[in-house]
Amino acid sequence: MSEARTPLTQQVTAYFQHLTIERGVAANTLSAYRRDIERYTRFLELNGVSDAAHVTPQQVSEFAQGLRDGADGGAALTARSAARCVVAVRGLHKFWALERFTVDNTASDVRPPATGTRLPKALAIADVQSILEAVPVDTEAGLRDRALLEFLYSTGARISEAVGLDVDDLHQAVNQDAAESDGGPAVVRLLGKGQKERVVPVGSYATAALQAYLVRGRPVLVSKGKGTAALFLNQRGGRLSRQSAWSILKRAAERAEIRAEVSPHTLRHSFATHLIEGGADVRVVQELLGHSSVTTTQVYTMVTADTLREIYAAAHPRAH
Template sequence: MSAAEAGPAAGPGPGTARPDDAAEQAPRTALDRQVATYFQHLTIERGMAPNTVAAYRRDIGRYTRFLAGRGIGDAGDVTPRLLSDFAQDLRDGNDGGAPLTARSAARTVVAVRGLHKFWALEGVTPDNTAADLKPPATGSRLPKAMSVADVAAMIDAVPADTPAGLRDRALLEFLYSTGARISEAVGLDVDDLHAIAEDAGEADGPAVVRLFGKGSKERIVPVGSYAARALQAYLVRARPLLVTKGRGTPALFLNLRGGRLSRQSAWTLLKTAAERAGISADVSPHTLRHSFATHLLEGGADVRVVQELLGHASVTTTQVYTMVTAETLREIYATAHPRAT
């Protein structure tokens, strides 16, 4: 069993209080209570995914520690000057944490702006103290996409003669075929797959999968024939063996102990496959999602269709991939046209 699949060390049981439980259950200051209300809003009213809420907690936690260091115990005591100092300290590391990149600092500032906007709307503060706080410029960063040949080489590098290999190949084919986020893929149950016939090529129309994205939003995405065949091989030849090692679970992708595969294990198996294929570029599960979108657009897919497949709330988020394809066209033009340079 790999270290990645060993799972986290056993923690306190359900009835055991964690060291930070008291702080969460009984906020110590007015500011603690005001922040706790905001996270209830994100979780219950806005329905944010746990991973998204956790990211907000990290960013806002850095902010509240900064305020505590300045003796601030109530949202009403925050001034625009304090906010400006915090934004600067993010880049300098003077808030007690490591200095952040422009992109990470901008993300933290956006989280703090959202917090203050909520306080103003709820009447916690008379106005939005952070209304004029500007995140630092980050520049544009295009998503990284693999070539079609590299994707194929990475998948082909996975041996398909063991249960783990069949699972790994099915997962990689699935990620590239659907553009699913890694959290969506490992969160799937077998029943979320539809029309995976014994002979995938004879299914009545393409197979489809039900994915649950951010905010528990559901979408239906087609599964290509390569992925359908890989999934069928895994379901018939590998999953039955893996599930017997656990207590029984509806999860689609299983680890070697018969439990649900974790995101960390999925990340590890993808990097291992890239290394076997001799791919030197940094590869992550999100790389396959980027590649899925880029290759669809290069193949002529409408950006609105890609938006639906990716589960983006706004087409603006999807349009960044059109910049990737435009960059590819410029590179081809520069090398192929006799008067390009």
């Protein structure tokens, strides 16, 4: 939640006072509710909501459905954790309706996300290109934004992995002139789940964008802070947050007029799907994504199979 005392923050405070004083909720339960509600409030603020009365059922639904893959801007949750978060949000909205902060219970029809296997949603290659090209690069922030988005799509990195990078994690001429390199592609060292490290190639478009940012953008941003080794910086010269990175992508998608739901995880899904559609072996993609089991990666082959079936049904004279 932001530090500004907006109507929304006051309404959330009133709910926790109700849980503590009137209902006597246990400390552990209260702590879990607080984490969930703070996540929900950040999502609302990212969507420009500063008063409970302005929340729409669609926004509550989008938040609930984004919990499993982090599309709401937070870390991806298990089915059980996502269900708990939705219960917390439903309780909040019920309280708001009873206290007349809202006209009715906006979350009354929202249910926890399905626990079954969800096929990842990948963007078309043309849509990804539109998003990347929609970012203006005439400012230091624009150079950073283009570099960040190119990097996410080029490497399939999780958003937490990207914002956690330091400049020294880049190797092989990402921050040098290409003529000085050994001719191979640039690579980056990523630290994934369970502190598992992997090395991932960085494509030429992302390398060029990173070079531009490191030469013309980052020096300006770092001068505004106290000095940091972080690769991607905010306007105050500190490390860019996961929520800010999510907002950068959302703005780029809006400028590109992409109607589909887009999150940093969408670029990761697109990276994997486009590799497999291009002929990459599933075990190579597994290594690039940092999956501990190939079973996790094989879901992308299911997406490709669906695409093949659609093309076959539309093109083969005896498909029907």
